[in-house]
Amino acid sequence: MDLTTVAKNWAPRALSLLRVVAGLLVLQYGTAKLFGWPAVKMFENLTWTSLFGVAGMLELVGGALLVLGLFTRPVAFVLSGEMAAAYFIEHFPHGFFPVLNRGDLAVSLCFTFLYLAFAGGGPWSLDAGREQT
């Protein structure tokens, strides 16, 4: 078996892996914002209806759905938009370069989710299970 065949077979699985990891990273921000776990000083005394609270809800529900791979395309699309908003509201005012405004993660998540919106959840997902039945 040559490398191209291996790559072809494993690319969809690596896509699922990327989806799960990106979902977990986002989920973590959701739980930190809404449940204070893990505890972050910046997110203390956060109300659910504030801008951060709404972002937290998207991250909590969206992150969980991405980890499971349920409704991947619409969820990834919404989260991609959320990350773009997060970048321009939270990071961009601090400087043009992501190295300086600490917006690396937001940019990178934004484009990862945009790709997931097109590519879907891959084979290791509830979406794939739903299609089979």
Added chain:
Amino acid sequence: MDEFCTKWQSHFLSVLRIMTGLLFLEHGTSKFLGFPHVEKVPETLSMSGIGGILELIGGALIVLGLFTRPVAFLLSGEMAVAYFFAHAPRNVFPLLNSGDAAILYCFVFLYLFFAGPGPWSIDAMMKRK
């Protein structure tokens, strides 16, 4: 809708590759070319300096889409090392050790290693000839 997505999927793979490469390249240039200017510039042969060389050259190659698979494999490994050496000792949670970007890059590059560069790349141009 599905048809539309399938049609454009590979192009957005290229978009993801270029954006990730640019973010990476930026870390390399800030360490070596002083642009954008950052406070702490690491020594060239330190761990972070060697990381910078990989980021500079690897990031540029990823943006161009040249030798994407081997380069992505290397950079994925670099990010795993960066996470476990620089971030993991500080805290278990990526949110608190600020290692989330490293994790995400690691898995994006791993995916690029398997998926390849997509149509908007030098690799794809050379194949077409």
